[in-house]
Amino acid sequence: MTQIAEDSILTRLRQDADRGTPQALYALASALVTRQQMAEAFDLHHRAAQAGHANAQIETARMLMFGIAANVDVPRAGEWLLRAEAAGSPIAGYFLALMAVGHPSFAREARTNERVLAAVNANYPPALRAAAIHFGRKPDEHDQTLCLQLLERATHAGDVVAAQLLAERLMHGEGCIPQPEAAEELWAQLAPLGIERLPDISLPLPASTPGPSNTLALEEVLQRPAVKLLSAGPRIGQVDGLLSADECRLLMASARPRLQRSRTIDPETGLPVAQEIRTSSDASIDPIVEDLALRLVQLRMCVAAGVSLTQAENLTVLRYEPGQEYRPHRDYRPPGAIEQDRPEAGNRLRTICVYLNEVEAGGETEFPIASAVISPEPGRAIIFDNLFPDGRPDPDSLHAGRPVQQGIKWLATLWLRERRYRHY
Numbered sequence: 001m002t003q004i005a006e007d008s009i010l011t012r013l014r015q016d017a018d019r020g021t022p023q024a025l026y027a028l029a030s031a032l033v034t035r036q037q038m039a040e041a042f043d044l045h046h047r048a049a050q051a052g053h054a055n056a057q058i059e060t061a062r063m064l065m066f067g068i069a070a071n072v073d074v075p076r077a078g079e080w081l082l083r084a085e086a087a088g089s090p091i092a093g094y095f096l097a098l099m100a101v102g103h104p105s106f107a108r109e110a111r112t113n114e115r116v117l118a119a120v121n122a123n124y125p126p127a128l129r130a131a132a133i134h135f136g137r138k139p140d141e142h143d144q145t146l147c148l149q150l151l152e153r154a155t156h157a158g159d160v161v162a163a164q165l166l167a168e169r170l171m172h173g174e175g176c177i178p179q180p181e182a183a184e185e186l187w188a189q190l191a192p193l194g195i196e197r198l199p200d201i202s203l204p205l206p207a208s209t210p211g212p213s214n215t216l217a218l219e220e221v222l223q224r225p226a227v228k229l230l231s232a233g234p235r236i237g238q239v240d241g242l243l244s245a246d247e248c249r250l251l252m253a254s255a256r257p258r259l260q261r262s263r264t265i266d267p268e269t270g271l272p273v274a275q276e277i278r279t280s281s282d283a284s285i286d287p288i289v290e291d292l293a294l295r296l297v298q299l300r301m302c303v304a305a306g307v308s309l310t311q312a313e314n315l316t317v318l319r320y321e322p323g324q325e326y327r328p329h330r331d332y333r334p335p336g337a338i339e340q341d342r343p344e345a346g347n348r349l350r351t352i353c354v355y356l357n358e359v360e361a362g363g364e365t366e367f368p369i370a371s372a373v374i375s376p377e378p379g380r381a382i383i384f385d386n387l388f389p390d391g392r393p394d395p396d397s398l399h400a401g402r403p404v405q406q407g408i409k410w411l412a413t414l415w416l417r418e419r420r421y422r423h424y
C-alpha cells in the first residue's frame, strides 16, 4: 500500500475515533499497533476497554502483561481479562489460563481447564494446539484420536505449527495408521511458506501417569518425574522421556523461524557477542510469543528441575550443525552480566537441557570435571547445578556440547535463577 493510501486510512480511522464509539477506538488502536505507535495505541485500547469493548480489554491486558507502552502490571492485566471473560470472550479465558500456568495455585485452579476448553470450543488455535499436545501424551486410543482431531482443527484454522505436528504424526502413524500421502500434501502446503520437514524422531509415549482419558487435566504437567542421579557434586541428573515427540516438535517448529547465530556473554563487558566458544544457532523465545503449549512444556521442565517457572530465563532452543559445538563453559554468569539482566533474580542456580531429536553422531554433553557424558536422545533431559547450596559458583559444573559429527542436534535450555526472574 502506498504511503498516501495508508495515511488516508489512518485519517478516516481518526475521524471515526473522534466520535468515540468503542469499536472506532479499537479499530484505530489496532491500526496504530501495526504501525508500532504503541503509546497512543495503549491509550486508545484502554479507553475502548473502559467503554466495555471486550477485544480492547484483551489487548489492554496483553500490553500490561508484556509491558508494552506500559509497565508490566499483572494484577491489572488479570482484571481486564476477567472483565472480557465475563462479557463472553473465551480468548480472555485462554490468557487467564496462560498466566495461571506459572502460578503456585495452578494445581487447584479447576477453572484453568474449563477456560482452555472454552477456547478450544471457540476454535482458538493456540488452545487447540495446547490441548492436542496434552491429549497426545496419553496412551489411550481415544485420547490419541482426540489429539489428531484437535491438530486438524488448528491446522484448518491456519496454525502452521499444528500443521507440522500433524504432518509428522500422519507420516509416522502416531495415533493413526501411517498416511504418508496426507503428510506429503501438508508439507507441500507448508513449503511455499519456507517451512521444511522437521527432523524425524520416533519416541515411545512418556512414562508419566496420564490423567483420566477424554478429560483435559493440564495439572498432569506438575507430576515430578523420577530423576536418575549421574553425579552428586555437582549434582547432575537425567530424565529420559521427559518430553513427548509432539513437545519436541513444538519446540523445534516454534524456534525455527527465530534462529540466529548464538551469542555468549563477554566476561569483560557483560554484553552478548558471537564467539568461537559457541558456534550453534539459537532462538530465545520471548514471553510475547509464548503460547500456552510452550508455557506448559517449560513448566514441565521446571517441575523436573524442582524450580518455579517464574525463576526461568527465556527458553532458548539451540541448533547445531556438523562441526558446531559449545566449548567447555559454566552457565553461571560473571558479576557484570547479572547486573545487566535482573540482578534481583540472582545467578543461574541450575540448568535444564532437553534434547529434541536423534543425533547421528557426536553432540554429547560432557562434564569433564564431574566425569559424565550424556548422549542426545529425543525427550531426554539433563539437569545440573551451577552453584553450591550456599550460592557460590561451582567451577566443577564445567560442561560442553561436543561437536556434532553427523546430523543435526536440537536442544532446549532453561537457565534457572536463584529467585524470581519472570513476572508470571
Ligand SMILES: O=C(O)CCC(=O)C(=O)O
Binding pocket: 326, 331, 351, 353, 363, 364, 365, 366, 399, 400, 401, 402, 411, 413
Ligand atoms: O549442547 C549441549 O549439550 C550443552 C548446552 C549448554 O551447555 C547450555 O545450553 O548451556
Ligand SMILES: [Fe+2]
Binding pocket: 329, 330, 331, 351, 399
Ligand atoms: Fe551450558
